[in-house]
Amino acid sequence: MFRYILRRLLQMVLTFFGATFIVYALMFANQDDPVQALAGDRPITDSQRQILTERYHLDEPFLQQYRYYMEGLLTGDFGTSLTGRRISDMMADAWPVTIKLALLAIVIAATVAITAGVVSGIRRAGTFDNVTLVLTLVILCLPIVVLAPLARLVFGVQLGWFPPTAGRDASWWALLLPAIVLGSLVVATQLRVTRSAVAENLRADYVRTARAKGLSGRRVIGVHVLRNSLIPVVTLVGVDIGNLMSGAIVTEGVFNIPGVGFNLFRGITTEDGPLVVGFVSILVIVFLVVNLVVDLLYAALDPRIRYA
Incomplete structure (x- = not known):
């Protein structure tokens, strides 16, 4: 190891x-x-x-x-933006709100994807499975540049269910709608992968053995099937970090969230090279560390996996 x-x-x-x-x-x-x-x-x-x-x-x-x-x-010096502000100070202001938004989006996406994926895998070709297939295809067809302003217009402005803008000191409630929009980028893929993994593991020999031993269906699904089905989902979580950060550029701009994506978009439009490279450097580190943690989680989920 x-x-x-x-x-x-x-x-x-x-x-x-x-x-x-x-x-x-x-x-x-x-x-x-x-x-x-x-x-x-x-x-x-x-x-x-x-x-x-x-x-x-x-x-x-x-x-x-x-x-x-x-x-x-x-040496820990990210330099100075062309606007005259230190990039480290801009990161200190931007990262907390982006971390809150990304964590909320991951929790929402993982909860919906795993729950719906398990049910779809158990009830293959049923009504719920067909409905989720149609919904995931619709979500995949809607790019974030369309979904974010549409969700803000409908649920934030017209219906008033959520705040139309979040701001720097946004509460969890104010970040809920942009988190749902951001989580939609990954929930469809995670759901289909979970469904396929559950359907495949239900036909495995160890599941038939567990049922033959008289274990309850809840224990078979919750302990044996779900644990092995989460391995490909955990893999997607590491990849989805990059998707969430790219989607945050549009989402934070639409909902006026001064986070990492907002600063990256501003840096690109103003050709502020130090600002863009500084934020991207931290994103690269986050992406690499998350993928390392994901690889190490394989051994925890599946005892058969060993790293030489």
Whole structure:
């Protein structure tokens, strides 16, 4: 186990440097005039342009800029945004609300997907199974750019069931509607995977053996079938972290949530390279750590799995 964790940590280091290099290269290639993009339509004097260019090393080659950024990043300094704010301070304001939103979305998606998936797997080809199949296909067909403003208009503005906007100090109730919208990105896939895993495990030999021993149906499903069916679902949770973060860019913008996605969208539109790369670097770390934890959970869910 120790050798496996060490090997994965080494892979994570290489992945982190590779991902940050690619993101930094994309932002560097996409930069047209970041100083003017930051100012909008307002004119900028030559002295102001020169000061900003020298401060952010915009006149130096790409590799030199990347070296400056990595030196600061490895020492805990994420740099300064083109707006003049320290990126670490912006992260301190953005991450708490995004973590609340993502956790709420994961809990909602996992609860709905596992419950409905188990019922569909037990009652294959039944009414509930067919209805959930249609609903999941509808959800998969609706992109987040359509679903988020539609949900805000219907449930937030017209019906008034939820607050139409959340804000920085949003309560759990204010984040419920955007969390449902964000969770819809992953609930359909998790539900279908759970349904398939339950249906397959119900036909396994160990299930027939458990029933032959006289175990109750609830114990067979809850202990034997569900535990083995959760392995592919846990795998999806690690992948879904990336989907939730990408969907948060649209969701946080629609519901006015000043989180990670909101700042990333603003950084991309204003060509604020330090801001985008700083937030993406933390997202890469979160994604890698979550996937490592998911891999380690396999052994807890299935004793037959061992890491050499």
